[in-house]
Amino acid sequence: MVQIFDSLAKRDVELTTRVDGAVSMYVCGPTVYDVPHVGHGRTAVVYDVIRRYLEWIGNDVTFVGNVTNVEDKIIARAAQEGTSERELADRYEAVYWAELDRLNVGRPDAVPRATEFVQPMIDLIADLVDRGRAYVIEGEGVYFSVESYPGYGDLSGRRLSDLLEGAGARVEVDERKRSPVDFAVWKAAKPGEPDWESPWGRGRPGWHIECSAMSLEILGESFDLHGGGDDLVFPHHENERAQAEGAGHAFARHWIHSGMVMVGGEKMAKSTGNFTTLGDALDQYGPRAFRLAVVQVHYRSQMELTATELGAAAEGLLRIDNLLRRAAREGVPDGTPDPGIVTGFRAAMDHDFGTPGAMAAVFDAVRRANSAMDAGDHTAASGFVAAVRSLLDALGFPSVDADAGDDVGEIDALVAEREAARGSRDFARADEIRDELAARGITIEDSAHGTTWHR
RNA sequence: GGUGGCGUAGCCGAGUGGCUCAGGCAAGGGUCUGCAAAACCCUGGACGUGGGUUCAAUUCCCACCGCCACCUCCA
Numbered sequence: 001m002v003q004i005f006d007s008l009a010k011r012d013v014e015l016t017t018r019v020d021g022a023v024s025m026y027v028c029g030p031t032v033y034d035v036p037h038v039g040h041g042r043t044a045v046v047y048d049v050i051r052r053y054l055e056w057i058g059n060d061v062t063f064v065g066n067v068t069n070v071e072d073k074i075i076a077r078a079a080q081e082g083t084s085e086r087e088l089a090d091r092y093e094a095v096y097w098a099e100l101d102r103l104n105v106g107r108p109d110a111v112p113r114a115t116e117f118v119q120p121m122i123d124l125i126a127d128l129v130d131r132g133r134a135y136v137i138e139g140e141g142v143y144f145s146v147e148s149y150p151g152y153g154d155l156s157g158r159r160l161s162d163l164l165e166g167a168g169a170r171v172e173v174d175e176r177k178r179s180p181v182d183f184a185v186w187k188a189a190k191p192g193e194p195d196w197e198s199p200w201g202r203g204r205p206g207w208h209i210e211c212s213a214m215s216l217e218i219l220g221e222s223f224d225l226h227g228g229g230d231d232l233v234f235p236h237h238e239n240e241r242a243q244a245e246g247a248g249h250a251f252a253r254h255w256i257h258s259g260m261v262m263v264g265g266e267k268m269a270k271s272t273g274n275f276t277t278l279g280d281a282l283d284q285y286g287p288r289a290f291r292l293a294v295v296q297v298h299y300r301s302q303m304e305l306t307a308t309e310l311g312a313a314a315e316g317l318l319r320i321d322n323l324l325r326r327a328a329r330e331g332v333p334d335g336t337p338d339p340g341i342v343t344g345f346r347a348a349m350d351h352d353f354g355t356p357g358a359m360a361a362v363f364d365a366v367r368r369a370n371s372a373m374d375a376g377d378h379t380a381a382s383g384f385v386a387a388v389r390s391l392l393d394a395l396g397f398p399s400v401d402a403d404a405g406d407d408v409g410e411i412d413a414l415v416a417e418r419e420a421a422r423g424s425r426d427f428a429r430a431d432e433i434r435d436e437l438a439a440r441g442i443t444i445e446d447s448a449h450g451t452t453w454h455r
Numbered sequence: 456g457g458u459g460g461c462g463u464a465g466c467c468g469a470g471u472g473g474c475u476c477a478g479g480c481a482a483g484g485g486u487c488u489g490c491a492a493a494a495c496c497c498u499g500g501a502c503g504u505g506g507g508u509u510c511a512a513u514u515c516c517c518a519c520c521g522c523c524a525c526c527u528c529c530a
Contacts, residue, residue, distance in 0.1 A: 027530095043530040156459090231529055236528095266523085297469095309480095312479065356470095374487090374494065431490075446493090
């Protein structure tokens, strides 16, 4: 039984699904107008781990991750670059998936794009208008009437009275809106912007309608789990839910939200410029260290994800990799994952995807595997090594890359030469070779079972 | 101003009303090794401040201080 912290219930609840043994989930993806930064990477890893774990414990998971490809910033950026919105969005979406591939984030089962679902959005808007929950302002578009939907504010914990107080003070309000908090579901066409035909004239969808329409279209009524970054709770998810339920649909059963990446105590954001691109972080520390850094923090917490954290994660990862190399070198047989370790792992994960505790179980297995090998007990070691392999796989860590490269043969030859020198107790020559390799970033490890190296 | 959250050892970061306990990184001391590296063992140090509840609080309650997020597009 998996307990999750449900953002709507605002407490831990049992994850109940529409169909036993199956989980349908929808996670809000990025607006593709620029390259992804490490915050996008964190969110992607978080939901990848959740998806994999739900599958690992035997569920059939349908994972939908959308991409927003029509939006103000895309339009602005395309105009600036003198290209089409379509070309710009396609280009940055390709970068996004390429980086996630490096991270070993599984591709969603479906990737709906806003421009491909305009008709379902129009249908949904028409339902809202029919039910009196949305209304037309000539020349402007169609607006959702917040006060017509009683549940408004439940997800984000906001009261309508507070919202009304805040609105209007901030930006000038169109006098034709029934309430200052009403928001556009359909925006009338403007010159130079992409638009579509609709019952309310040409225009484009409003900010939040795409996710309401696409999630219902693909996953259907009352799908199980809706996720995203916690900066989307308001207004995006609140509005998304209001539109879907306002049109008479049963919407997501559970909501989960992941924490933001911070830089020096401030949220990482494109607008503040305090971001590191995901590509740079992966180039420097590697995708596995990135994944480790992410899972060592609970998904709902804010986290720093800079050189300090990534560097520490890279060191921790090395400890794991050293074990796996050692087990291979010493010929530890395949075994069944140690039940005690697996139980600890599952207990941590079952409680709101407690990946830090899950990693503690993995590191415990690492220590015990090494201890068993130190004692020469390969049978005992095999269960712990198997647990490490199995649990890392469950968390989406790709297996250790073999030390590849053009110079492998040359390095092997040097290592062999050093072995020979050591054999004849010519330690000066042996150390010379080791220094030479160290200068090339290669670490030598001697053991009773021979010498190995890694980069 | 409104709403929500956080403050744990050098750093990152879980967790719990009392039991030797997270875990990772770093530091110190050992074992092993030709020397290293790796590994294992040991060590130190924690729960923002002030009250309260309790036999017992880091854990519950209150106040205060500090920090953050959302309230506008945002993973």
